[in-house]
Amino acid sequence: MFIEKCHGYVAKYGVFKARILIGLLFLVTGVFTAINFSIIVTGFLTPLGIPMPSVLLALALLMKFTGGLSLVVGYKVRWGAYILTIFVLAVTLFVHLNIYIKNPLDNGQIVEILKNLAIIGGLCAIAAHAPGIWALDNRRSSSSSSASTESM
Numbered sequence: 319m320f321i322e323k324c325h326g327y328v329a330k331y332g333v334f335k336a337r338i339l340i341g342l343l344f345l346v347t348g349v350f351t352a353i354n355f356s357i358i359v360t361g362f363l364t365p366l367g368i369p370m371p372s373v374l375l376a377l378a379l380l381m382k383f384t385g386g387l388s389l390v391v392g393y394k395v396r397w398g399a400y401i402l403t404i405f406v407l408a409v410t411l412f413v414h415l416n417i418y419i420k421n422p423l424d425n426g427q428i429v430e431i432l433k434n435l436a437i438i439g440g441l442c443a444i445a446a447h448a449p450g451i452w453a454l455d456n457r458r459s460s461s462s463s464s465a466s467t468e469s470m
Contacts, residue, residue: 333443333450334392340440341389344402348382351375366416381405389444392453399445403438410434 351358355375363371381401388398410431418427449455 330451333447334453336440336444337389337392337395337448337450337453340402340437340444341386341398343437344382344386345390348379348386351379351382355379363413366413368412378405378409392449392455395448395450395453395455396445399441399448403441403445406434406438406441410438 355372359371359375363375368374382405385398385402385405388394388401414427414430414434418424418431421427444450
């Protein structure tokens with residue numbers, strides 16, 4: 319009985335909570351990235367040999383804010399999850415894996431890579447079950463379905 323109640327609660331609210339928590343992760347880190355933009359470019363990305371670091375970091379910020387906001391407000395949730403998945407995969411491959419290959423004793427990079435893979439898993443789950451409750455996407459679909467029933 320307890321398990322069934324838990325499952326019902328998770329089924330109803332799980333995607334919503336995942337959307338909010340993962341979306342906030344990208345919005346908050348996006349703010350910190352924007353505040354420290356020049357430090358990240360000169361002190362972190364340029365030494366890694368990342369080409370066009372300013373342009374790529376600006377693109378990363380756009381992806382973080384667009385995808386994060388999409389998840390939080392529940393608008394075009396699948397697209398937001400896809401955008402963030404591409405971003406996290408790129409950061410994992412071109413930054414964290416790059417650092418780990420140059421310094422295999424840096425165990426912190428393994429943690430970052432595994433964390434990013436877990437985030438990708440969460441984003442895939444959100445995309446598969448989107449949008450969940452309390453999403454703007456639901457308002458669009460309910461207004462279009464009510465408009466189609468009214469025309470009959």
